[in-house]
Amino acid sequence: MDRRLAALLQEKFGDRLLTPVRQRYDESEIRVALADATDTLRTLHDDPAFRFEMLIDLCGVDTGEEMQVVYHLSSSTSGDWLRVIVPGLDRTAPRIASATFMWPGAEWMEREAYDMFGIIFEGNRDLRRIYMPDDYRSYPLRKDFYLADDASRSPAAGVRNMERAGTPADATAATTLRKSPGV
Amino acid sequence: MTQQMRPSLDDPRVAIPAESSWYEPAPIPQTERQAEFLTLREGEMFVNMGPQHPSTHGVLRVIIKVNGEKVVDLDPVLGYLHRGVEKLCENADYHQAICYTDPLEYVASLFCEAAPVAAFEKLMDVDVPRRAQYIRVLTMELNRIASHTLFQGWMALDLGGITPILWAFIERDEIVDMLAALTGQKLLYNYYRIGGVNGDLNHEFMSRLGTWMSRAAAQIDSNLALINENEIFVRRTRGLGVLDAKTALKMGVTGPNLRASGVPFDLRRDRPYLVYPELEFDVPTRDEGDSLARYLVRMDEIKQSIRIIDQVLHEMPDGPVMAKLPRLLRPRPGRAFGAVEGPRGVYGTYAISDGTDQPFRMRIHDPSFVHLQLVGPLTKGNLIADTMAVMASLDPVMGGVDK
Numbered sequence: 001m002d003r004r005l006a007a008l009l010q011e012k013f014g015d016r017l018l019t020p021v022r023q024r025y026d027e028s029e030i031r032v033a034l035a036d037a038t039d040t041l042r043t044l045h046d047d048p049a050f051r052f053e054m055l056i057d058l059c060g061v062d063t064g065e066e067m068q069v070v071y072h073l074s075s076s077t078s079g080d081w082l083r084v085i086v087p088g089l090d091r092t093a094p095r096i097a098s099a100t101f102m103w104p105g106a107e108w109m110e111r112e113a114y115d116m117f118g119i120i121f122e123g124n125r126d127l128r129r130i131y132m133p134d135d136y137r138s139y140p141l142r143k144d145f146y147l148a149d150d151a152s153r154s155p156a157a158g159v160r161n162m163e164r165a166g167t168p169a170d171a172t173a174a175t176t177l178r179k180s181p182g183v
Numbered sequence: 184m185t186q187q188m189r190p191s192l193d194d195p196r197v198a199i200p201a202e203s204s205w206y207e208p209a210p211i212p213q214t215e216r217q218a219e220f221l222t223l224r225e226g227e228m229f230v231n232m233g234p235q236h237p238s239t240h241g242v243l244r245v246i247i248k249v250n251g252e253k254v255v256d257l258d259p260v261l262g263y264l265h266r267g268v269e270k271l272c273e274n275a276d277y278h279q280a281i282c283y284t285d286p287l288e289y290v291a292s293l294f295c296e297a298a299p300v301a302a303f304e305k306l307m308d309v310d311v312p313r314r315a316q317y318i319r320v321l322t323m324e325l326n327r328i329a330s331h332t333l334f335q336g337w338m339a340l341d342l343g344g345i346t347p348i349l350w351a352f353i354e355r356d357e358i359v360d361m362l363a364a365l366t367g368q369k370l371l372y373n374y375y376r377i378g379g380v381n382g383d384l385n386h387e388f389m390s391r392l393g394t395w396m397s398r399a400a401a402q403i404d405s406n407l408a409l410i411n412e413n414e415i416f417v418r419r420t421r422g423l424g425v426l427d428a429k430t431a432l433k434m435g436v437t438g439p440n441l442r443a444s445g446v447p448f449d450l451r452r453d454r455p456y457l458v459y460p461e462l463e464f465d466v467p468t469r470d471e472g473d474s475l476a477r478y479l480v481r482m483d484e485i486k487q488s489i490r491i492i493d494q495v496l497h498e499m500p501d502g503p504v505m506a507k508l509p510r511l512l513r514p515r516p517g518r519a520f521g522a523v524e525g526p527r528g529v530y531g532t533y534a535i536s537d538g539t540d541q542p543f544r545m546r547i548h549d550p551s552f553v554h555l556q557l558v559g560p561l562t563k564g565n566l567i568a569d570t571m572a573v574m575a576s577l578d579p580v581m582g583g584v585d586k
Contacts, residue, residue, distance in 0.1 A: 025305050026454060027520055054448075055435045056522070057531050059546040070533065070546075072520055076432065079453050083520060105435030108556050116269075126216035131262035131585065134213070141270055 002028070005080045008049055013040060018087070029083040037069075037086045038097045044073060044082070045102045051077045055103040060094075060113035063087075064143045067094040067119055089119065098123035116141035220258050226250050230567065234263050240337065241581020245558070245570070252566050257559045264585035272545040277303055277377060277512045280542055284532075285371040287549065288583040291330040293323050294525035295583070296375045299545065301456060301521030302534040303377045306514040314502040315379035316457045321495045322362065322374065323523070324488040325392075329358040330526040331481045331488075332403070334578050338478055339410055341575040342419055350406050354399070361391045378506035396496075399489055407482055420474040424561035424573035427472055435553045438528025440577060443480040444472035450524035462494050474576035481526075481578075513540050527551055527578055549583035 005028055006021040018031040032040045044052040052073035061068040067089035073082045089096060098121040099106045110121040111130040118139040121127055129136060138145055212218035223229075233244035242263035248256040268287060272280040280299060287295040297319065304311065311319075336351025359369050365388040366372040366381070374381050410416050426436070431444040441448055449466040451459040467483035469476035514536040522531040528550025537543040554577045561577075562570045 024517075025519070027305075029518070053432050054437075056437075056529060057520075057533065057546065057548040059533060059548075061535065061544050061546075063543075072531070072533070072548075081454065081520075083518070102433075103435060104433050105553055105556060108552060109435075112552075126214045128213045128217065129262075131265040133262070140267055145270075 002078070002080055005078070005082070009082075012043065012047070012049070016040060027081060027083060029085065031085045031087060034086055034088050034096060037084075041071065041084065041099060041102060044084070048077075051075050052080075052082060055099065055106055055109075056081070058099065058106050058109040058113065060117040060119050060141070062091070062117055062142050065091070067091055067117060069096055069113065069119065071099065094119040096121060100124050115139070118142070217258075220246075220248065220256055223248070224250075227255055232570075234260075240575075240579060241584075243555075243579075243581050243584070247567065247570065249567060254562050254565055254567055254570060257562060257570070259555055259558060261555075261585055264581050266586065268586045269545055269547055272299075272542055272547075274541065276540045277514075277542065280545060281375065281377070282371075282373045284547065285373050286582060287547065287586060288525075288527075288551070288580045289370050290333055290580055291326050291526050292371050293326040293374065294523055294530045295547075296373065297323060297523045298521050298530040299532040299534065299547075300375045300377060301523060302519045302532040303512075303514070303521070303542075305519035305521060306517055306534055306536050307377065307508075307512060309378045309506050309508065311379055311457075312503045312506060313458070313500050314383075315504045315506075317495050317499045318380050318384060318504060319375065320457050320459065320462070321492060321499075322365070322372075322380075324491045324495070325358050325362060327526045328399075328403075328485050328488050329355045329362075331485050332358075332406070334481055334526075334575075335406065335410065335478070338572075338575040338578075339416065341571045342416055344410070344413070344416065347406070347410055350409060354402060354406070357391070357395050361388055361395065364388045364391060376505060377512065378508045379504045383504050392496075396489070396492065400486070403485055403489075411479075411482075417475060419569075420478060420572055420576065422471075423474045423565065423569055424576065425471070425473045426557065426561060430560075431472070434557060436528070436557065437550050437553070438525065439480045439484060440477055440528065440554055440557075442466065442468045443476040445470040450522060450529060454522070456523060461498075462491050464491050474572055477576040477578075484526075511540055513538060525550065527580070527583075528554065547586060549586065551579035551581075551583045552586075555579045555584055 006023055009021050009030055013030070016032055016036050018033060022029040044050045053076040054074040055071065056074050057072040059070050061070055066087060069086045069089065071084040073084065086096065094117065096119060098110060100110065100123065107124060107126055108130060110124045111127060113119045114121065114127050115129045115131055116139060128134070212221050227248055227250045230247045230249050231244065232247055234242045244260040244263070246258045246260065247254055268283050271283050275283060281296055284295045284299050285292045332351045332354045336348030339347035362372060363369045365385060366374040426444050428444045428446050431441050431446065437448065445468055447466050447468045452466055464487045467480055467487065469480050516536055516538045518535050520531060520533045522529050530550065531548035533546040534542050535544040557577060558574050561573050
């Protein structure tokens with residue numbers, strides 16, 4: 001754990017951070033609001049104090065209440081790793097700016113997040129399905145997409161449609177959705 | 184009772200559908216990039232490669248836009264092996280999730296296990312016994328050698344040489360059999376557990392390993408001599424598909440492909456895990472960034488892996504191989520990212536726990552997925568036959584790409 005990185009992040013971003021910098025084992029984590037996401041990532045990428053030039057991973061997360069986009073970055077000067085969580089994407093129409101301007105390699109990872117969660121990355125010039133067929137209509141990694149054996153796991157909810165096409169607006173009542181308020 | 188007869192195509196009354204409906208209609212471009220790709224200029228045409236093609240190392244379809252013999256643009260079509268592993272893991276408990284990750288990369292499956300295990304151990308604050316850590320390093324390095332020797336044979340095969348793959352399989356089969364004696368499985372080992380490994384080293388494994396180690400270095404050197412001094416191989420790969428360090432970093436390339444571009448980034452040294460900080464090894468790099476460099480870096484890594492195995496065998500302590508853990512694991516809510524340096528790059532797992540016995544979200548990051556993006560940029564302007572050489576040198580495995 002690098003105390004210096006925590007202090008530096010706190011100093012640079014200060015009020016922009018939604019929660020204090022969290023560090024555990026060799027991981028550091030910050031949370032920034034959707035509106036600040038692009039600016040924060042750009043600073044992390046360009047600022048000589050950080051130089052987070054490598055995008056290790058980009059993924060979407062559905063918490064059952066909102067969508068998140070999570071970036072894992074690696075610094076090419078200090079060797080630190082940082083997790084940037086952008087919470088608060090609307091589940092009915094998740095949208096966020098693309099990171100392909102800084103990391104062109106994010107293109108396919110954003111396509112994957114779009115394919116699996118329906119998150120629209122504005123500015124990605126090739127945002128189409130990557131794993132599922134082009135005419136597929138649901139988003140498999142959303143929490144309202146059930147697997148066939150989910151019915152046996154929670155008998156009260158009964159048998160539900162496995163593939164829930166289209167928007168989450170016609171999703172099941174919130175009671176059957178697995179949610180994680182702590183995430 | 185009239186019986187419905189199936190119309191015969193010989194019957195002149197049967198209307199034969201118009202030609203356009205026999206074939207798949209031309210796709211409607213959905214994005215800017217796809218529209219650009221689907222536009223043909225004078226002299227250009229599409230050539231389809233795959234999904235069943237010997238050079239794609241799995242089930243990959245590549246649509247190549249060619250002008251004569253030159254590749255103008257290229258669009259990989261993924262998803263033929265998509266199994267939804269991430270979704271399955273969300274519906275399995277922590278122990279079960281590990282065995283879903285095994286088949287991701289069937290030539291290096293211990294690394295696919297190691298990444299989620301590392302993430303789960305961080306979530307649960309488990310200390311892995313030292314002997315188990317040594318065993319993990321030993322088995323992972325063996326698996327790395329198996330993967331790299333297979334790569335060596337494959338790459339030569341893609342360039343038209345049949346012999347090297349037969350030699351490569353000798354080494355690789357010996358390692359696979361050795362690991363089968365230890366884990367009970369030839370390819371999908373399912374050997375790592377949260378808090379240790381499944382079973383201590385046994386006599387058969389150790390005796391086979393000893394025999395193999397006594398001749399491994401010499402055997403691998405003779406395999407290398409078969410290819411490294413082959414003029415056709417060298418002339419076809421040197422200067423082909425050059426990837427410079429800056430682009431490689433921007434594209435998120437990791438592993439040997441990045442080190443072949445001159446960036447000495449290796450998780451084993453830069454972000455140490457298990458007992459790697461106590462072991463002595465070099466991180467081989469090359470500056471050229473071409474297909475030959477990517478090949479040579481992997482061959483240098485084999486030698487370093489043998490060096491690591493040698494040290495591990497000398498320093499392996501006694502003791503338990505599993506930490507004491509409850510059968511039902513319910514980690515506290517939290518997040519963890521586990522990453523290991525595999526034969527292709529960084530294998531990562533981002534796990535979120537919500538306090539139940541199943542991971543709330545499990546993201547699997549596979550390096551092959553990122554590297555496959557490069558096939559397009561690296562092959563533009565080259566011959567069609569060189570596409571295979573570039574793709575082979577990037578060493579993607581489709582099981583991991585498609586998840």
